[in-house]
Amino acid sequence: MRVIVHTGKGGVGKTSISAATALRCxxxxxxxxxxxxxxxxxxxxxxxxxxxxxxTEIYPNLWAQEVDTRYSMDKYWGKIQRYMTALFSRPGVESxxxxxxxxxxxxxxxxxxxxxxxxxxxxxxxVLIVDAAPTAETLRLLxxxxxxxxxxxxxxxxTRGASKIIRPIGKLIGRGDAIPEASAWDEVNxxxxxxxxxxxxxxxxxxxxxxxxxNPERMVIKETQRTYTYLNLYGYATDAILCNRIIxxxxxxxxxxxxxxxxxxxxxxxxxxxxxxxxLKAPLFGNEVGGLDSLRLLGNALxxxxxxxxxxxxxxxxxxxxxxxxxxxxxxxxxxxSKEDLEIYRSRDELTLRVGPYRRNIVLPFALxxxxxxxxxxxxxxxxxxxxxxxxxxxx
Numbered sequence: 001m002r003v004i005v006h007t008g009k010g011g012v013g014k015t016s017i018s019a020a021t022a023l024r025c026x027x028x029x030x031x032x033x034x035x036x037x038x039x040x041x042x043x044x045x046x047x048x049x050x051x052x053x054x055x056t057e058i059y060p061n062l063w064a065q066e067v068d069t070r071y072s073m074d075k076y077w078g079k080i081q082r083y084m085t086a087l088f089s090r091p092g093v094e095s096x097x098x099x100x101x102x103x104x105x106x107x108x109x110x111x112x113x114x115x116x117x118x119x120x121x122x123x124x125x126x127v128l129i130v131d132a133a134p135t136a137e138t139l140r141l142l143x144x145x146x147x148x149x150x151x152x153x154x155x156x157x158x159t160r161g162a163s164k165i166i167r168p169i170g171k172l173i174g175r176g177d178a179i180p181e182a183s184a185w186d187e188v189n190x191x192x193x194x195x196x197x198x199x200x201x202x203x204x205x206x207x208x209x210x211x212x213x214x215n216p217e218r219m220v221i222k223e224t225q226r227t228y229t230y231l232n233l234y235g236y237a238t239d240a241i242l243c244n245r246i247i248x249x250x251x252x253x254x255x256x257x258x259x260x261x262x263x264x265x266x267x268x269x270x271x272x273x274x275x276x277x278x279x280l281k282a283p284l285f286g287n288e289v290g291g292l293d294s295l296r297l298l299g300n301a302l303x304x305x306x307x308x309x310x311x312x313x314x315x316x317x318x319x320x321x322x323x324x325x326x327x328x329x330x331x332x333x334x335x336x337x338s339k340e341d342l343e344i345y346r347s348r349d350e351l352t353l354r355v356g357p358y359r360r361n362i363v364l365p366f367a368l369x370x371x372x373x374x375x376x377x378x379x380x381x382x383x384x385x386x387x388x389x390x391x392x393x394x395x396x
Contacts, residue, residue, distance in 0.1 A: 001119070001120055001123060001125060001126060001127070001128065001207065002126065002127045002128070002207065002208075002209075002309050002311075003116065003120065003127075003128045003130065003201060003202065003207055003208040003209070004021065004127065004128070004129050004130065004208070004209050004211060004308070004309070005130040005132050005202070005208065005209070005210045005211070006018045006021070006129070006130065006131055006132060006211050006213055006242070007132040007133070007134070007210065007211075007212065007213070007227070008134070008212055008213035008214055008220075008224060008227075009134060009214070009215075009219075009220045009223050009224065010134040012213045012214060012215045012220060012244055012245075013213060013215070013244040013245060013282075013289075014038075014131055014132065014213045015036065015038070015042045015043055015046045015131050016046050016244075016289045016290075016295065016298060017213055017242055017244060017282070017298070017302065018034055018036075018043070018046075018129050018130070018131035019034060019043060019046040019047050019064075019131070019295050020289075020295040020296070020298040020299035020302065021034075021129055021299060021302075021303075021308045022034035022062060022064070022127070022129040023059070023062060023292060023295050023296060023299055024296075024299035024300075024303060024308050025061075025126070025127045025129070025308055025309050026059060026060065026061035026062035027061070027296075028307065028309070029061065030061065030126040030127050030309055031061050031124070031125050031126045031127070032061055032062050032063070032125060032126065032127040032128075032129065033055055033062075033063040033064070033065065033119060033125045033127070033128055033129070034062070034063075034064050034065075034128075034129040034130075034131060035064070035065045035066070035067055035112075035115060035128070035129070035130055035131065036065070036066045036067060036131040037067050037112035037130060037131065037132050037133055038131060038132065038133040038134070039069065039133065041066040043064060043066050043131055044064070044066060045290060046289070046290055046295070047064055047290075047291075047292070047295070048290055048291040048292070049064065051064045051065060051066055052065070052066065052068075053065065053066065053067065053068035053071040053072070059292065063125070065115075067111070067112050067115055069111060069112075072111030072112065072114065072115065113195060113198040114191075114194060114195070114198070116128065116130065116198055116201065116202070117194050117197050117198045117201065120201050120207070126309070127309045202236055203234075203235040203236055203237070205237035205239075205311065205314075206311070208236075208237065209237055209238070209239040209240070209311060209312070210231055210236050210237065210238045210239070211238070211239065211240045211241070211242055211312075212224050212227065212228060212238060212240075212241050212242065213242045213244055214241060214242070214243050214244070214270065215243070215244055215245050216243055216245075216246055216262075216263040216264075216266040216267050216270070217266060218266055218269065221266060221269055221270055221273060222363070224241075224273075225273045225274075225361070225362075225363040226363045228273075228274065228363075229320075229362065229363050229364065229365055230365060232316070232318060232319055232320060237316070238277065238313075239277070239278070239311055239312040239313040240277060240278045240279075240280055240312045240313060241270060241274050241277050241278070241279050241280070242280045242282070242302060243267065243270060243279060243280070243281050243282070244282045245282070245283070245284040246263060246267070246281055246282065246283050246284060247259060247260050247263060247283070247284050248283045248284070267279075269361075272359045272360055272361050273360075273361050273362075273363075274317065275317040275318070275360055276313070276315060276317055277313055277317055278312045278313055280302050280303065280306070280312075281301075281302070282298055282301050282302045283301055285297070285298070315333065316333070317332070317333065318330060318331060318332045318333070318362060319331050320365065320368075323386075327374070327386055327387065327388060328367070328368060328371065328386075328387045329384060329385065329386055329387070330351070330362070330368075330384075330385040330387070331382055331383070331384055331385075332353065332360070332362070332382065332383045332385070333381060333382050333383075334353075334355060334378070334381060334382065334383055337355040337356070337378070337381070337383075339378045341355050341356045342354070342355055342378060342383065343355075344373070344376060344385070346373055348369050349363060349364050349366075349369055350362065350363055350364060351364055351385075353383070368387055370389070371387040371388060371389060371390075372387065372388060372389070372390045373385055373386070373387060374386045374387060374388035
């Protein structure tokens, strides 16, 4: 099974591209499901079909689903939450308050991830397309397994121990049955194990790919660069950039000339920002994209002869790792460069590499902003940059 996650800044056309990709996969004979994890659902509108919180078949080989947070919470967390509500509630505390405090941080969003695990484990579909929320929400969602595991280890474990003491007292006051048995905590643990499995699924490039949707606008590109850097940090493989709403050359109205020139400049910026990642382009259509016919046109324009379910890129344009000494390293493959052609420019949050006439721009994660470049080595066609704290500044 292939899992393809589309994300990007709000308003760039992720939903239309997700729907068009799913339709193209279905028409190529692949049993496909497309799900929306964005709380502001528009997938049904894009497909011009009525869909709900469970999968709905809308076309041969094509199912669609708009994940409902509350529905998913009750499906995956309801029983455990009822146990915990009983544990936290006491005379004078409203049950609704107890219910709210038993929702783990981020778990409402995490319910979306549990659907991904379900479809992969059931293996009923060939392709799962995820129309994800805007980039900031998606990054929080993808880091969720780490965050919730910490919450479970530090907080739930204490509560589990407390319940052993509270249960005998609860029996004396007639509330013992409401306090969870030890087996209930096994269900909680299983929930987090499932989140860990989702992490494994989404970080396996043979199964999953993240595709970043952009418009040819500088602000959108900059945010998408930052997203791409953090995806690398979390270990999620990006295999394509999908640039949407490009004004076609066939548009000759002088009103659009300046806009077209700006878009061409920004398309060059995309090449500098994302290196060897494939860039797939879709035009700005004269009419709103909605319904299967217009989605089919969008899919044809975007993928041309490509098969969207295939992995579109094998390499990794750059990666950030910690070496054996605990130092942060940035590795940038430059297969056709020579050491003499390389130049490096650094600002606080960006790194610019110039290789002959070509330029590569990398947005640095926040953790590297206060670090200096200690050294840079070019070996085996890869530039390795080591970051360290400025000891002179620290002494000052």
